[in-house]
Amino acid sequence: MENWNSKTIAAFRRDLLAWYDQEGRSTLPWRQDTDPYRVLVSELMLQQTRVDTVITYFNRFMAALPTVDDLAAAPEDQVLKLWEGLGYYSRAKNLQRAAKYVVNDLDGVWPQTYEGLQDLPGVGPYTAAAIASIAFNQVVPAVDGNFFRVFSRLLKINDDIAQPKTRKVFYEAIAPIVDPDRPGDFNQAIMDLGTTYMKAKNPDTLNSPVKAYNAAFRDGVEDQYPVKTKKKKPVRQVYQAQVTYDDQGRLLYEQRPETGLLAGFWTLPLKQVDSIENLEGQQLTIKPVVHIFSHRRWEIWLVALDNDKTADLAANQAWLSVADQEALALPKVQHKLLARLKEMDDVSQ
Template structure:
């Protein structure tokens, strides 16, 4: 990474300009900025991963009402935790949060580690989150490098390193540590976040009105659109699923998923990975062949004899980190007192109290069940 590093005088001027703007126009009213205790900062930062601020606010407030302390989070039943998190997705995050809370309570006697290095010993806390907590809650002068920081710093200094490469984060971290304000490191990091989500967004940026336009090398020579440099990620793998929607009077077949694997411990209608279900991946099964095979699956695993129909809707899609699910829905209405081999019969109002993943919400919506 070759950059034209600023003089000490210019760094000082940048800090003053940035923090003056932040004091006047920053998002100080955000609920996690009004109280910068490490627990609240941590919860907000985990929620804000892959999720927009406006979406997070009501989730954050509900979460803090239900789990106001790290102790209450550490002791929470997992089902309660998943239900409060429902809709945010990336459920491994909240499971890791509980493990980290248990570490704070058990290993640190309820006292939060105060440095970026120590914070990274907690489950699910990486360099960015650790730096955010350490700088905001404990005023350690460490740069929090996220997507906003990559955008801001790459344009300020015209950095052409590929931000998709792990080594690049270290380069940006070292740069950020050189220019971060040592007295107000938390405010500095939050100002960079605000700058990256307002005047210096990925698209439709407005550097002409940016408070730091005089420092923005890419803006000054008209090359902003080139930064940051990022190689394309691998395309998510397509995975085909079948959702089996079986209704018995007012009840639906409903089951809790295994404790490991995708959607662990969530409640759904039976979801079958068709790609795994078909023994020979090179053979293209017709919809009728899949339907007949699923009827056999339903009888063998649940003790339900039913004639399934494929619902005439487009496959329901949902993107996970490395997979894109295409879910076809097969349905049946039965009237039988045959005992279930597994699963439960639940009426809709009752099953809605169980934690369920986003893909299940999409299934209800596609079927117009509410």
């Protein structure tokens, strides 16, 4: 691993921030001020989601719930509806839990340190560092995927980023480099650098504002960084999704348990089966709806069951009209199932 001296660090800070001041994405709506609430909302939205997608969601969310007090007091259904389409709904639930913690447990006073911010529900080291540096000017690196990619190349860090212990290696290597006067801008500059000149694929290093500091590029091994072992393939699981209508044309839904995947959401009744040969009811499609979680690959087959087999609804079941469904925050997998149903209806007409 490369070790920069104080002169190199000072030069890097200067060149990075000069580029950021000129070309950084300062127009992003969450960069218009340093309100910790806005930083928290944006950072949780940006996890696993493209910036272009988040802009619309962020503006809509802030228009509906402009303050941390508004979020803390909002019905969970409203929060989930505002989040609908972003996926990873645990982020939305954690966001509201954090807001309630600030309002109810801390009397509205935000923790202002990297360590204190990690006491907020759902806030890990990266998000805490982002808020601490951007909102409270604390000199701390916000180590995320962009930081792994950028600094693994700049410093030729050979540690496997798939290993949890590697975060500490990067944190300790980067901490002395963070600009002490503009830590928030420094962190955001690295984020921008990682999504432009130093992308995971097809980086434009020749035109990078920090090309002179890129040890991996200098040595012709940039494509070898960051070092990361391959993730295991998600486990295949077969499900059936029950399609049942009542005499009013309403569709049978079931609320998922409060723990596990899709916790608390309404979907068509889902049941895991050993194989397609064990489906119950009439198979409606010749191919499944596929939905991939980080560690599971669901193959969901739509099957029709007669109304008389569900005469007595369970406590977690309900008949929902189209208007009812539109009022709920539905997980992405349920939208896929509804889209497949619509395709089938269009074909049959």
